[in-house]
Amino acid sequence: MKKLIAVVLLFVGFVGQAQFDFAPSQSAVDANQQSNVTWKTEVEKLSDKEYKLILHATVAEGWHLYSQFLPGDTALPTVFTFDGNGQLFQLKGKTEEFGIVTKVDAIFETEMGFFEHKGRFEQLIELISVDVDQITVAVEYQTCDDSRCTMDSDELVFSLSGSAPVVEQKKKVDQISLDKADALKIDIKQNDFYESSVAQLSKSSHWDLFFLGFLGGLLALLTPCVFPMIPLTVSFFTKQGGDRKKGIFNAVLYGVFIIAIYILLSIPFHFLDTLDPEILNNVSTNVWLNVFFFAIFLFFAFSFFGYYELTLPNSWGNKMDSASNIGGLIGIFFMAVTLSIVSFSCTGPILGSLLAGSLTADGGAMQLTMGMGGFGLALALPFALFALFPNLLNSLPKSGGWMTTVKVVLGFLELAFAIKFLSNADLVSHWGLLKRETFIGLWIILFAGLTLYLFGKIRFPHDNPTQRINGWRKLLGTASLVFVLYLLPGLTNTKYANLKLLSGFPPPMFYSFYTHESEIKAFKDFEEGLAFAKENNKPILLDFTGWACVNCRKMEENVWTVPEVNQLLKEEYVLISLYVDDRELLKEEEQFEFQKPNGKIKKIKTIGDKWATFQAVNFSTASQPYYVLLSPDLEMLNKPIGAVSAEKYYQWLQEGLKHKKKD
Numbered sequence: 001m002k003k004l005i006a007v008v009l010l011f012v013g014f015v016g017q018a019q020f021d022f023a024p025s026q027s028a029v030d031a032n033q034q035s036n037v038t039w040k041t042e043v044e045k046l047s048d049k050e051y052k053l054i055l056h057a058t059v060a061e062g063w064h065l066y067s068q069f070l071p072g073d074t075a076l077p078t079v080f081t082f083d084g085n086g087q088l089f090q091l092k093g094k095t096e097e098f099g100i101v102t103k104v105d106a107i108f109e110t111e112m113g114f115f116e117h118k119g120r121f122e123q124l125i126e127l128i129s130v131d132v133d134q135i136t137v138a139v140e141y142q143t144c145d146d147s148r149c150t151m152d153s154d155e156l157v158f159s160l161s162g163s164a165p166v167v168e169q170k171k172k173v174d175q176i177s178l179d180k181a182d183a184l185k186i187d188i189k190q191n192d193f194y195e196s197s198v199a200q201l202s203k204s205s206h207w208d209l210f211f212l213g214f215l216g217g218l219l220a221l222l223t224p225c226v227f228p229m230i231p232l233t234v235s236f237f238t239k240q241g242g243d244r245k246k247g248i249f250n251a252v253l254y255g256v257f258i259i260a261i262y263i264l265l266s267i268p269f270h271f272l273d274t275l276d277p278e279i280l281n282n283v284s285t286n287v288w289l290n291v292f293f294f295a296i297f298l299f300f301a302f303s304f305f306g307y308y309e310l311t312l313p314n315s316w317g318n319k320m321d322s323a324s325n326i327g328g329l330i331g332i333f334f335m336a337v338t339l340s341i342v343s344f345s346c347t348g349p350i351l352g353s354l355l356a357g358s359l360t361a362d363g364g365a366m367q368l369t370m371g372m373g374g375f376g377l378a379l380a381l382p383f384a385l386f387a388l389f390p391n392l393l394n395s396l397p398k399s400g401g402w403m404t405t406v407k408v409v410l411g412f413l414e415l416a417f418a419i420k421f422l423s424n425a426d427l428v429s430h431w432g433l434l435k436r437e438t439f440i441g442l443w444i445i446l447f448a449g450l451t452l453y454l455f456g457k458i459r460f461p462h463d464n465p466t467q468r469i470n471g472w473r474k475l476l477g478t479a480s481l482v483f484v485l486y487l488l489p490g491l492t493n494t495k496y497a498n499l500k501l502l503s504g505f506p507p508p509m510f511y512s513f514y515t516h517e518s519e520i521k522a523f524k525d526f527e528e529g530l531a532f533a534k535e536n537n538k539p540i541l542l543d544f545t546g547w548a549c550v551n552c553r554k555m556e557e558n559v560w561t562v563p564e565v566n567q568l569l570k571e572e573y574v575l576i577s578l579y580v581d582d583r584e585l586l587k588e589e590e591q592f593e594f595q596k597p598n599g600k601i602k603k604i605k606t607i608g609d610k611w612a613t614f615q616a617v618n619f620s621t622a623s624q625p626y627y628v629l630l631s632p633d634l635e636m637l638n639k640p641i642g643a644v645s646a647e648k649y650y651q652w653l654q655e656g657l658k659h660k661k662k663d
Contacts, residue, residue: 217378
């Protein structure tokens with residue numbers, strides 16, 4: 001049973017919610033426009049069993065359709081999924097494409113391949129069954145012009161017999177749903193700000209996640225599962241066959257394989273991200289999944305405390321170890337796999353903590369790949385470094401009780417993150433269990449416990465009773481004590497309660513037992529806020545946000561609280577905050593089905609569903625935070641922005657007021 005639990009933990013440790021939500025990387029969608037590509041199918045018979053399936057794409061003027069093969073972290077590639085592959089027929093080779101243009105894309109500022117005006121795709125197939133009359137292919141694609149992008153999909157049919165293909169009638173929603181869907185579309189006045197705002201794409205990188213993963217890998221190196229392996233493995237390579245150059249090459253290759261293994265673990269999530277950018281966001285804000293992760297991280301923490309060992313099945317490690325004796329590249333690869341398996345009891349919880357927050361709609365699966373790459377690089381670096389400079393091995397500290405201290409410290413950090421998961425679930429569901437002060441109080445207790453442990457006042461099962469409290473433990477203990485003192489004002493109703501260094505981790509300031517002076521009145525419904533703005537002739541600050549959005553909290557606590565910004569928001573603007581991850585169910589009579597132009601049906605059941613669709617329909621984006629300035633008659637007053645500095649945000653608000661006065 002323990003082995004089964006360990007396997008489950010390995011998988012779920014890499015899925016989760018937005019803890020480490022860095023600069024937003026917006027996912028462009030457009031639920032309102034018609035498709036920019038018209039598809040036509042053609043079949044060329046080569047033999048009784050072989051056919052060439054041909055797709056002709058006609059692209060709307062000014063738009064371009066992307067290739068299937070693109071550099072990472074840019075546009076979404078065109079993807080074809082052939083129904084029946086492997087059962088009715090077999091694909092022969094990749095889908096070839098013709099008419100490709102390669103040049104720098106105006107939006108992504110990167111050289112890539114795309115189609116302008118027309119494109120052609122060809123796929124060879126060989127029939128397995130002779131009864132096949134028609135073949136269906138689903139195509140997912142992104143199109144962009146010079147300022148915006150749209151996501152779309154189509155289902156196409158090839159007729160092998162030459163007869164007219166039979167296409168299943170797409171489902172239609174009822175008139176009530178159509179009326180409610182129409183109500184989501186607002187009549188934004190067309191101006192220069194509107195034209196330049198649609199589907200802005202962030203060009204921010206994911207190097208923050210890479211660095212965070214790298215830091216996690218360095219922590220993993222200091223654990224008892226990994227650290228003792230460094231000198232043993234390096235010595236094995238450098239003394240292998242007496243050939244030092246070959247030994248160095250093998251050690252470096254060993255490190256490369258470690259990096260590759262961790263990156264490969266993230267690959268499946270790219271398929272989820274490509275199929276539907278909303279999937280990862282739904283995962284990140286799912287209430288019960290967050291509760292589940294809370295329990296998982298408790299489990300991780302107590303394994304670090306030494307109450308039980310968290311290991312993968314021994315048979316996995318034994319099989320990989322046996323395979324490593326093959327020799328050559330394959331043997332080195334399986335040695336790297338063996339390290340990943342046997343070190344899981346220490347690396348698994350760290351990976352889970354660092355990367356559970358990677359899978360968001362803002363950053364998508366690429367954040368996970370960057371984090372995994374950083375983690376793998378940190379683990380691999382010592383093996384290559386010490387192989388090149390073996391004399392440095394003598395400077396490594398000896399294994400000992402200090403590694404147990406590292407694990408216990410990590411255990412306390414796991415508990416802190418566990419509380420963050422529970423807080424996300426509480427925020428999204430509005431349970432009121434973990435108000436801001438309760439959250440901070442629990443962290444104070446945790447880090448006070450860590451302080452006592454580091455000073456030797458409390459012990460855990462693997463601790464040596466006679467272990468001396470050295471200078472490093474005293475230094476870390478002092479740092480932990482200082483952090484506890486920093487947290488204490490967070491329990492008060494004073495100006496020091498903000499704790500700006502932790503913005504995004506505790507619940508927002510308004511989710512509190514107190515009413516703070518800087519709190520700004522916000523409408524949670526667009527129509528109510530719009531009516532108030534018209535009545536008072538005030539401009540609107542439309543705030544697309546999320547309960548579990550870390551960047552949103554950072555803006556609210558570090559930017560909105562700046563006196564000049566706070567005054568403008570209180571006195572000059574009507575704030576409408578729409579939470580796209582709110583899982584509270586709409587009233588039954590308010591629920592409906594939203595039909596996209598491609599025929600797909602999206603069920604609008606929750607408040608978050610409604611406002612996420614509202615954002616996509618009117619502003620062609622799915623990123624938070626996302627701020628829009630509107631006049632009471634719905635004219636855009638400035639170009640929408642995301643997370644920025646307080647100075648830039650203040651200037652942006654001031655420019656909006658100037659344009660309002662010109663009306």
